[in-house]
Amino acid sequence: MRKLVIGEFLSLDGVMEAPEKWTFPYFNEEVGAHLGSSMATSDALLLGRVTYEAFASTFSPQTGGEADTMNHLQKYVVSTTLKTADWNHSTLLQGNIAEAITALKQQPGKNIVVSGSGRLVQSLMQFGLVDEYSLLVYPIILGAGRRLFSDGLNTSSLRLIEARPFSNGVVLLRYQPER
Numbered sequence: 001m002r003k004l005v006i007g008e009f010l011s012l013d014g015v016m017e018a019p020e021k022w023t024f025p026y027f028n029e030e031v032g033a034h035l036g037s038s039m040a041t042s043d044a045l046l047l048g049r050v051t052y053e054a055f056a057s058t059f060s061p062q063t064g065g066e067a068d069t070m071n072h073l074q075k076y077v078v079s080t081t082l083k084t085a086d087w088n089h090s091t092l093l094q095g096n097i098a099e100a101i102t103a104l105k106q107q108p109g110k111n112i113v114v115s116g117s118g119r120l121v122q123s124l125m126q127f128g129l130v131d132e133y134s135l136l137v138y139p140i141i142l143g144a145g146r147r148l149f150s151d152g153l154n155t156s157s158l159r160l161i162e163a164r165p166f167s168n169g170v171v172l173l174r175y176q177p178e179r
Contacts, residue, residue, distance in 0.1 A: 003111045003131035004046070004101065006121055007038055008148055010137050016118055017145035026138055030166040038134060039069055043110040046101065048117035049079035055115075056087040076104060076112070078120050098127040105129070118146045125156075132176050133158065139169035 009019040047055065052075065059070040075090040078097055085092040093100045101124070104112060111132075114121055124130050135148075158175035165171045 002044075002105045002107065002109050004105055004124065004129055005038075005042065005111045005113050005132045005134055006124070006130055006148075007113050007115050007134045008121070008136070010135050010148055011140050011142040011145075012137060013141045013143065014147040014149060015142040015145035016116070016148045019116075022140055022142065023138060026140075026168045026170050028166065028168050030168070031136065031170055034136070034166075034172060038113065039073075041111050042073075042113040044074040044076060044104070044112045045070075046076045046078070046104075046112050046114045046117070046120070048120035049077065049082055051116035052077045052079070052082075052085065052087070052090070056090075060087050076101075078117075097123065098129065101127075101129055105131075118148070121148065122150060128177075128179075130177060132161075132174060135173045135175075137171045137173060 008016050009023050010016055011022065045055075055070060055075075059067045063071075071088050073089060075085070075087065076093050077085045077090055078093050079085075080094070082092055114124065121130075157178040159178050160173070161176055162172065162174040
């Protein structure tokens with residue numbers, strides 16, 4: 001059975017919104033190596049509409065390096081407004097999303113990674129579909145923005161499976177939900 005892994009960049013105060021505006025100064029070899037190894041353990045992305053459209057506009061016109069990886073990965077898109085998902089290897093998921101994602105997890109393959117996609121992630125948490133959180137916590141306080149764990153979510157306990165600080169102050173925290 002495949003694992004559904006939430007891979008997010010977070011500020012110290014839990015903000016996940018617009019990481020392209022605040023993570024760049026912290027990018028180094030260690031962060032790049034972690035991201036590369038995370039992608040190597042997955043063969044699919046699960047994305048909400050906003051993240052899908054941002055990724056498609058960024059990566060689809062490019063070639064080489066990360067663009068090749070992103071353009072060749074299988075992508076599953078959850079949206080109630082998109083009519084098609086035209087980026088390479090993209091499939092639009094509609095209807096009962098919990099059932100569709102449960103079926104994806106039962107297929108053979110590597111991990112399915114969710115990046116960005118705040119509303120989708122919160123729905124996945126409510127449905128109990130998350131198998132792992134892989135969080136890169138950045139040493140910055142943003143003070144405002146969409147948070148990964150918003151008010152009103154059901155509480156749940158998590159088990160720490162890895163904590164690794166990087167030389168730039170970023171910390172990798174990996175958790176599994178206790179079921």
